[in-house]
Amino acid sequence: MKIIQGKGxxxxxxxxxxxxxxxxxxxxxxxxxxxxxxxxxxxxxxxEKSLSQLEKLYEKALKEVGETNAQIFEIHKMMTEDDDxxxxxxxxIESQQVNxxxxxxxxxxxxxxxxxxxxxxxxxxRAADVKDISNRIIANLTGQGxxxxxxxxxxxxxxxxxxxxxxxxxxxxxxxxxxxxYGSSNSHTAILAxxxxxPAIIGAGEELSADLDGKSxxxxxxxxxxxxxxxxxxxxxxxxxxxxxxxKKALLQELKGKENITLDGTRINIFANIGGPRDIGAVxxxxxxxxxxxxxxxLYLESEDFPTEQVQFTAYKKVLESMxxxxxxxxxxxxxxxxxxxxxxxxxxxxxxxxxxAIRICLTEQDIFRTQLRAxxxxxxxxxxxxxxxxxTSVEEVRKIREILEDIKSELTAEGLKYxxxxxxxxxxxTPAAAVISDRLAPEVDFFSVGTNDLTQYTLAVxxxxxxxxxxxxxxxxxxxxxxxxxxxxxxRCGKWIGICGELGADTELTEKWLKMGIDELSVSPSFVLAxxxxxxxxxxxx
Ligand code: PEP
Ligand code: MG
Numbered sequence: 205m206k207i208i209q210g211k212g213x214x215x216x217x218x219x220x221x222x223x224x225x226x227x228x229x230x231x232x233x234x235x236x237x238x239x240x241x242x243x244x245x246x247x248x249x250x251x252e253k254s255l256s257q258l259e260k261l262y263e264k265a266l267k268e269v270g271e272t273n274a275q276i277f278e279i280h281k282m283m284t285e286d287d288d289x290x291x292x293x294x295x296x297i298e299s300q301q302v303n304x305x306x307x308x309x310x311x312x313x314x315x316x317x318x319x320x321x322x323x324x325x326x327x328x329x330r331a332a333d334v335k336d337i338s339n340r341i342i343a344n345l346t347g348q349g350x351x352x353x354x355x356x357x358x359x360x361x362x363x364x365x366x367x368x369x370x371x372x373x374x375x376x377x378x379x380x381x382x383x384x385x386y387g388s389s390n391s392h393t394a395i396l397a398x399x400x401x402x403p404a405i406i407g408a409g410e411e412l413s414a415d416l417d418g419k420s421x422x423x424x425x426x427x428x429x430x431x432x433x434x435x436x437x438x439x440x441x442x443x444x445x446x447x448x449x450x451x452k453k454a455l456l457q458e459l460k461g462k463e464n465i466t467l468d469g470t471r472i473n474i475f476a477n478i479g480g481p482r483d484i485g486a487v488x489x490x491x492x493x494x495x496x497x498x499x500x501x502x503l504y505l506e507s508e509d510f511p512t513e514q515v516q517f518t519a520y521k522k523v524l525e526s527m528x529x530x531x532x533x534x535x536x537x538x539x540x541x542x543x544x545x546x547x548x549x550x551x552x553x554x555x556x557x558x559x560x561x562a563i564r565i566c567l568t569e570q571d572i573f574r575t576q577l578r579a580x581x582x583x584x585x586x587x588x589x590x591x592x593x594x595x596x597t598s599v600e601e602v603r604k605i606r607e608i609l610e611d612i613k614s615e616l617t618a619e620g621l622k623y624x625x626x627x628x629x630x631x632x633x634x635t636p637a638a639a640v641i642s643d644r645l646a647p648e649v650d651f652f653s654v655g656t657n658d659l660t661q662y663t664l665a666v667x668x669x670x671x672x673x674x675x676x677x678x679x680x681x682x683x684x685x686x687x688x689x690x691x692x693x694x695x696x697r698c699g700k701w702i703g704i705c706g707e708l709g710a711d712t713e714l715t716e717k718w719l720k721m722g723i724d725e726l727s728v729s730p731s732f733v734l735a736x737x738x739x740x741x742x743x744x745x746x747x
Contacts, residue, residue: 205435210383210408211674212428213394217446218360218381218403219439222432224417225363225370232309232342234302243297247304250344254284257340276333283330284337289315305345312338332508360421360430362412368392368505368543376400381423383430385412390657390668390677390707392542398707399479399729401486405430407671456734460491464737466719467744473725474733474740475531477705480506481522486730491737494531496653496727497592497705498523500576501537509547510572516579524587533590533630533653533705533727536576538562542669557667562595567604577612581623590628592653597637602648634658634706639687642694652695653727654688656706663687679708685717692721703727712739719745 237243262277283289289311296307312335319331358380365386366374371393382397387406397404403425412430422431422442431438464474475496476487480503487495503511503519511519524532539545540561553559566573580591593605606629616623633639634655642652656679661668663684666677688704695702703725708714710728715736718726728736 205438206411206432208383208408208411208430208432210405210412210428210430211389211671212403212405212425213389214398214402214404215426216381216401216403216449217422217424217426217442219422219434219442220358220360220380220420222362222416222419222421223359223378224414225361225366225374232305234306237297237301237303240297240301243302243304243307244294246345247293247297247308247341250304250341251284251290253344254337254340255281257344258284280333280337280340283333284341289334305342308338308341308345329508360423362408362416366393368396368502371396381405381425383408383412383423385409386671388669388671388674388677390660395657395707395729396479398731399477399483399486401729401731407674456738459734459737459741462737462741464493464740466740467742468746470719470745472719472723472740473703474736475533475703475705475725475727476730476733477727478523478730481519481526483730484523484526488526490730490733492730492733494533494588494725495523495527496531496533496703496725498532498534499538500534501539501543504537504539504545505543510575513575513579513582516576517582520580520583520589521586524583524589527587529588531588531590531628533592533628534580535592535594535632536563536566536573536580538594540565557661557669563593563601563605564595566593567601570608573608574612577609578616581609581612581616581627582621584624584627585622588626589624590630590651592630592632592651594632594655595634595658596631596645597635599641599644599648602631602645606648632658632705633688633691633702634662636663636687639691642691643697646694646698646700649700651700652691652702653725654691654702654704654706656684656688656704656708659687659706660684660708679711680714684708688723689721692723696722701725710736712736715739716743716745719743 258277258281262274266274292311292314293307296302296310297304315334316331319327319334322328358378360381360383361374361379362383365384379402381403383405384393385408387393389406394404394406403423405423405425405428408430416432419432420434422434422439424442424445426445463471465471473493475494476490476492477497477499478484478487478495479499503516520534538561539548540550540559541557544550550560580589583589596602613623628650630649630651630653631638631645632655633642633652635658638645639659657668660677660679664677664681666673692702701724704718704723705727709726710732712735719740726736
């Protein structure tokens with residue numbers, strides 16, 4: 205048995221086989237060959253393997269998501285068999301005397317460029333597909349095509365690191381646990397693991413290598429330990445831990461339907477954070493009283509192009525309707541920094557966290573912003589909507605946002621489209637600037653929501669993505685608590701409410717502090733709602 209130590213970011217236990225996550229766009233190297241016929245044969249074999257994988261994926265998709273969605277795998281099969289595509293690969297191998305991987309990669313680039321230059325939107329979108337089929341063939345050529353994650357069953361997904369978009373597109377039904385070589389506790393990947401309710405370890409270091417693929421392992425998300433080939437004793441200790449966790453969870457279930465009230469009678473709202481309609485089940489099961497943060501950027505991360513007004517409207521409406529009149533606070537998209545999307549075409553930045561992100565993109569590229577606001581306003585008639593804006597640093601930004609909102613309302617009225625006249629407008633307090641001028645911001649909005657993840661990184665000057673800085677990241681630092689306290693005073697002096705939607709909201713060591721500051725709402729991952737309720741109900745502020 206071997207033990208790899210990392211940092212646990214979601215306390216739970218999992219036992220199963222490892223599947224090492226491989227990026228599909230692996231670097232391809234050009235190599236000269238004396239035997240082009242052999243390379244052509246390798247290509248044909250890899251192609252056959254791809255076709256059989258695509259057939260399996262088609263069958264599976266047909267059962268799980270229906271004919272329309274399964275069609276994509278049929279299209280991929282056709283593209284893989286396309287004569288022009290195949291001729292191009294074989295020609296490059298023959299004429300340049302090079303390896304098959306290189307010939308496929310060059311063909312992929314050439315075809316993708318041709319597709320991208322077409323006027324027809326449908327054909328343009330095929331650029332991504334030709335890359336996709338080529339990556340599959342390359343993976344099969346390099347022997348990486350049969351990752352465990354491609355097969356049935358559940359796996360412990362190990363990876364160097366996972367970007368937020370990779371994490372959201374992973375097939376959740378196959379993930380037993382996450383273990384990454386790099387990563388930090390406040391990264392969105394860690395946040396996603398918590399919201400998915402699965403054991404997760406980050407920062408496992410160099411020992412976490414691709415050789416572990418297929419090995420039996422156990423993940424202890426409490427201690428941050430990954431056991432490779434665990435022995436009987438370890439397995440029985442971990443199984444007992446798993447059982448005890450289940451018993452604790454079962455006890456927490458008894459708190460469903462109970463109030464969030466301290467022993468001395470102080471009340472607080474406990475809401476949940478979500479990334480999209482798929483998380484609603486967890487919100488309802490855990491008895492959250494509302495949604496305090498819907499990270500709408502996940503709609504963008506999950507799609508291959510800007511989600512249309514209709515796609516967004518449908519998602520927002522679904523969440524509002526499912527919450528049946530309970531408050532739903534949707535944050536406008538927070539793209540940029542670690543949440544990068546190719547189709548946004550953002551420039552590479554030296555300091556992305558201090559860069560072109562969130563409201564800065566929205567106020568600059570207003571078409572994107574206006575589409576989202578139209579969708580939000582149209583959806584507002586289906587429930588109790590609050591809209592909040594991320595990365596605010598000035599009063600002027602808020603006034604500009606309000607102007608755009610009013611303009612869109614007039615536009616909708618002129619088109620005969622309805623919206624609610626009862627939408628709360630709030631901002632995130634996640635920059636020190638916003639906290640320090642919170643007394644000036646409060647009159648401009650209906651509520652504040654403190655994003656402690658970013659507030660921590662900007663106050664302490666610790667990049668939330670950099671695992672090396674974990675020892676310098678004291679999330680309970682007095683500077684952060686003072687900024688939050690000041691924001692709470694500013695809100696209350698103006699008769700406005702304030703919540704916390706960053707990860708610190710679920711830190712039960714601070715629950716008493718939040719209550720004393722008069723924080724009105726804590727919005728946490730759905731799986732933490734009942735644990736925070738438990739803490740609130742055991743707190744006595746008279747002591
Ligand atoms: C935060 O910064 O605390 C927050 C809630 O937003 P995100 O984690 O999505 O940046
Ligand atoms: Mg933030």
